[in-house]
Amino acid sequence: MATEYGQGYGHDSGLGFTAGTRRRLPAGLRAPFEGRTWREFGYVLLSLPIGIMLFVYAVTMVSLGAGLLVTFLGIPVLAAGLAGCRSFGALERARARGLLGLEVGDPEPLRMKKSGAMAWMGAVLKSGTSWRTLLYALVQFPWSVFSFVVAVNFWAYGWGLLTYPLWFWLFPVYGGQGGLQLYGDGSHSIYLDNPFEITVTALVGLLFTLATPWIVRALTMVDRVMVHGLLGPSRLATRVVELESDRGVVVDTAAADLRRIERDLHDGAQARLVALAMDLGLAKEKLAEDPRAAARMVDEAHGEVKTALQELRDLARGIHPAVLTDRGLDAALSAVASRCTVPVQVEVDLVERPAPAIEGIAYFTVSELLQNISKHARATRAAVDVWRVEGRLMVQVVDNGVGGADASGGSGLKGLAERLDAVDGILVVDSPVGGPTRVTAELPWRGERALG
Known part of the structure; x- marks a missing residue:
């Protein structure tokens, strides 16, 4: 009976999750099979070994460098340790970008006024990014242990209980007991071995399986915050970049306004005033021999003066009314x-x-x-x-x-x-x-x- 029940369950599982059906399922039922869920779970799994390596490296190098500060070797060792942490930080940003889809900008580069080993070591030690990366190495390790244990246990228990109808027959065949033991002492034991208990076990496993993606997502949200806050550019550096960009926009805008004003003056009021000066010069020459023509030219020049004044008013209004x-x-x-x-x-x-x-x-x-x-x-x-x-x-x-x-x-x-x-x-x-x-x-x- 157990084998027949398991075959039926497997048959239903095979029918339920084609691509078209998956699109019609609610997000809660679709989550365990989505690529995002598996990428986030992979991120959690990788966090533990990477966190161990990063933690061991950071503690070893910083402790060694701090212990050697009484000699001339302390500063180079400490600088090398912080530089290594920065390299680990670049790896972690790439990992978060590939598995979590988190876009984090690179932090500000080292600022060295001079070239040489001493200038490099000073820049590494004075860089806030170096110390934030070291803090990430120290904080990420205990968090990776916690998230690994939680995610793996929920994932294993969820899928294990959900698929229990498929493999519970292993206990009587190979284990010599009725099924998965729920309770046992010297006098009696409770096994999950009848159809009702097997069904309830599978339903509990289904709840675990459906909840696990959201638990993993909540765990990786903490990783997102740590990567963004400790491995990305600082708020001060980001603000400096924004201000530099804004300053460039302001300078370009001011230059464009000055070019526009110069063009308007050259093509408009200036050209009109030059023509006006020429007309008044001609009127002055004709004043003695042809007063009427001179008066007509002066009258035209008066109209030009009004037009030039209007253009200057419009230009001034365009600058600041x-x-x-x-x-x-x-x-x-x-x-x-x-x-x-x-x-x-x-x-x-x-x-x-x-x-x-x-x-x-x-x-x-x-x-x-x-x-x-x-x-x-x-x-x-x-x-x-x-x-x-x-x-x-x-x-x-x-x-x-x-x-x-x-x-x-x-x-x-x-x-x-x-x-x-x-x-x-x-x-x-x-x-x-x-x-x-x-x-x-x-x-x-x-x-x-x-x-x-």
């Missing part, structure tokens, strides 16, 4: 909205004014978005909302145009996002095809000034 400095975002954005080709409703809900730099970026963000609406959106109306949420300035521009705007390409939205990112700002574009388009900019507040 006076209305923004004097009256704030409400008045400045209302002026921008009045020049848009579609009706724009402006709502500014601010009690204080943000820092001048943030105010300027918010102004130019709205200006560029309204220009995009005028040129590309084919909208019939738009709205601009500005408000404050805790320490952030929120700017939102909405239009009912055709949509399809994308900030990931090489459009002006990408440059706008880079400019906002340079001051720790965020640009979010929601523009499905067919519209509407909603662009939200989030900027740091950075200072308060009472509205006058």
Whole structure:
């Protein structure tokens, strides 16, 4: 009877887990057979031998180096030990990347002002990455022992009990007992040997088997935290890289603005003023012999002067509008909205004014978005909302145009996002095809000034 029961169970197992069925199963039932689960289990299994090697190496080298510090050999040995830990750290990042899918950036390289062995040893000893890797070696070993024991026991007991109907016949045939012994003493014993007990054992094994992937996943979450926190770049180093990148964006943006201003002056107001000077020179020559022609030329020059003044005003407004400095975002954005080709409703809900730099970026963000609406959106109306949420300035521009705007390409939205990112700002574009388009900019507040 036991053999027949085992064959039936095996037959059901063979039918239940084809590729198409696996997709239809819930995540809880599918987890034991997923590749991710087996990769995470493999990571736990490998953690123990690697943790032992890393722990032994780290403790040996650091202890030896610390003991030899009274001699000239201590520093080289300690530096070599820390350098070896850094190499182990690179191996662990690669292992986490391959088995856990954890993308961790390389830590900051050694900073050496000079070349040579002494400079290298000093850089290794002063590097925070070296000491974080050493801490990882000391912490990872006891954790790898714990996670290995938990994962292997749950995995072995789960699959062992689940498949008990297939192999329980080994006990009476080869062990001389009825089945798996649940309890036994000198007077009596309890064996799992009847169909009901075998079924209950398999169900308990099923529960263990279904729970094991999530237990292993919880264990590897701790490994993820350790690898990311101790073997990846430090927050300070990451922040320095971000600031360096932001500084480059700011410098490039400023250079592009200067080139634009120079081009506008050269091609616009400067060229017009040169022509105006030539016209006035000709009018001066004709003043004596042909006063009427000279007066006509002076009148034309007067018109050119007005045009040049308007171009200079537009250029100055593009650099920094006076209305923004004097009256704030409400008045400045209302002026921008009045020049848009579609009706724009402006709502500014601010009690204080943000820092001048943030105010300027918010102004130019709205200006560029309204220009995009005028040129590309084919909208019939738009709205601009500005408000404050805790320490952030929120700017939102909405239009009912055709949509399809994308900030990931090489459009002006990408440059706008880079400019906002340079001051720790965020640009979010929601523009499905067919519209509407909603662009939200989030900027740091950075200072308060009472509205006058």
